[in-house]
Amino acid sequence: MKKKIWLWNHYATDMYDNRGGRHYWFAENLIKQGYEVTIFCANTYHNKSEFIDVGNKKYTTDTIDSIPFVFVKTAPALGNGIDRVKNMGLFYLNIFNVAKDYIKYNGKPDVIIASSVHPLTMVAGIQMANRLKIPCICEVRDLWPEAIFSFNKAKEKSLLGRVLTTGEHWIYKKADALIFTKEGDTDYILEKKWDIKQGGDIDLNKCHYINNGVDLENFELTADINTFVDKDLDTNKFNVIYVGAIRPVNNIGNILDAAKILIAEDDIQFLIYGDGNEKEMLETRVREEKLTNVKMKGFVNKKTIPFILSKSSVNILNYSSTKYNWSRGNSSNKLFEYMASGKPIISTVKMGYSIIKKYNCGIELENSTPKELANAIIDIKNLSSTEYDLIARNAKNGAKDFDFKKLTLKLIDIIESVDKSKEKEVL
Structure with a gap:
């Protein structure tokens, strides 16, 4: 029986338009390997006023190159101000109802892969996976909030900085597996002393590396x-x-x-x-x-x-x-x-x-x-x-x-490993 994989990436709308990109190519190659894959993304494009019309509904769907896309209703966001925050928040709030409704007609997934850039997608993925009693793989493509601190958009020791860091730690702890796109990103966990060896609560064995690549x-x-x-x-x-x-x-x-x-x-x-x-x-x-x-x-x-x-x-x-x-x-x-x-x-x-x-x-x-x-x-x-x-x-x-053919094989190894560990947990 084919495993159902949900790929959640707020900004995959551009991949739908370009017919290419990380999750597009993952989906394409997973489908070739016998998996059933659906990409969930916003109905808005990154830093563009254009959007995919969902009418009065919370979402709409389309299939391109055999890849089903689910477009979650959000609001357009240009720049990095309050509209961007609203855009992220609406995606987070709406994706739960969208997921429930999608399950009615297509069945529940076996695994959710929730990808940043912003962390709310990963938070939603973990929460939805817990409700469905399935594993959630969190893919960290940019180290939030470190990137925010490095651009001086917030101070690490400020209230906002501490809240963001606490949320980041929660994601790393709760995810069934973590995928980082840079080989040295696990060093960040070591620097924070969040790993088990240093008295923390994050098992480095669940941390994996799959870089970006090319088809x-x-x-x-x-x-x-x-x-x-x-x-x-x-x-x-x-x-x-x-x-x-x-x-x-x-x-x-x-x-x-x-x-x-x-x-x-x-x-x-x-x-x-x-x-x-x-x-x-x-x-x-x-x-x-x-x-x-x-x-x-x-x-x-x-x-x-x-x-x-x-x-x-x-x-x-x-x-x-x-x-x-x-x-x-x-x-x-x-x-x-x-x-x-x-x-x-x-x-x-x-x-x-x-x-x-x-x-x-x-x-x-x-x-x-x-x-x-x-x-x-x-x-x-x-x-x-x-x-x-x-x-x-x-x-x-x-x-x-x-090459994404090769990178997808790494992703399959992670999917299969979390699926087996979740089965043991349920038993």
């Missing part, structure tokens, strides 16, 4: 199908490419500073694809500083990214070294797209549990300075064809370990 087959197919005309991609220049958000944490100004150092290198050009709240400021810099070797390309459809990366010479994984704790590793989707493109990678920050170092597929900078970045670009450019091809091949081969 390699889809990536390669998309690169062939979704081509587009961009004369800068078709030159014989050495293309230094960045694709992604343009926000303070991405520190794109650092790339511009490196470009200024390399302005005399006529055969090197910097192509920056993406959008964000620093885009206009950086475009102004390019104009005023006459950075003729930099092209700010703006927003591009996600489906064109594999094609863009196929034209790169080196890909820049660019972050601020001070606005995030990189000691536990990296779960950036961009990293695995870069690897899948089979091109060398330069990371402007040195990562703990480094995937780039493990697979020898690029360079990590020690100090994240523009000069160091410029030197790394020149170093990659000056490699012999044999040396360059080896690094490129390492990137491509490394991506195979993060």
Whole structure:
């Protein structure tokens, strides 16, 4: 008999629209392995005013590529203010009634996988699973509230900070299994002394690591199908490419500073694809500083990214070294797209549990300075064809370990282990 798996991810609406993404690919591969999977998400899109109309009901459904989606009624939220809090709260409050109603027509699940970004989804997953007497796997894709503290949106020792930390601890304790997307995230539990060995109440044996990754087959197919005309991609220049958000944490100004150092290198050009709240400021810099070797390309459809990366010479994984704790590793989707493109990678920050170092597929900078970045670009450019091809091949081969076909097998092991432990508990 097929096991029913519910995947709860508030923001999976974008995956429905893009027909891709972590839980979309998990669902797709779980279904191929004989599981019955349903994705529950909000009827709103992240940071967009558009929404999926549910009428007067609490939810609506649709199926795409054999994956059923349940869209839970919420309210649109732009930015990170009160509307965002309301959006999260409505998803939490409404999903219980939605789940009960869905069970009437489709039967109850065998396992709930509740995924952050925000913790209320995991709280709801644990509470619903307890009512149904089934296991709940909590997937922690971002360490809340540590990320909030690091961006100074709340103080750790404030009342709000203590409440958030207590809630986080409760989730880790109550979940039947925990999935972290960075290899070193369990170090956080050790730092907090929440593990059993240090007198805490969290069993590290229930903590697992499944990073983000890439659907390699889809990536390669998309690169062939979704081509587009961009004369800068078709030159014989050495293309230094960045694709992604343009926000303070991405520190794109650092790339511009490196470009200024390399302005005399006529055969090197910097192509920056993406959008964000620093885009206009950086475009102004390019104009005023006459950075003729930099092209700010703006927003591009996600489906064109594999094609863009196929034209790169080196890909820049660019972050601020001070606005995030990189000691536990990296779960950036961009990293695995870069690897899948089979091109060398330069990371402007040195990562703990480094995937780039493990697979020898690029360079990590020690100090994240523009000069160091410029030197790394020149170093990659000056490699012999044999040396360059080896690094490129390492990137491509490394991506195979993060293909969602392989990652789904890890998820199945966790699903089966919690299901068996719950059976013993009931007996």
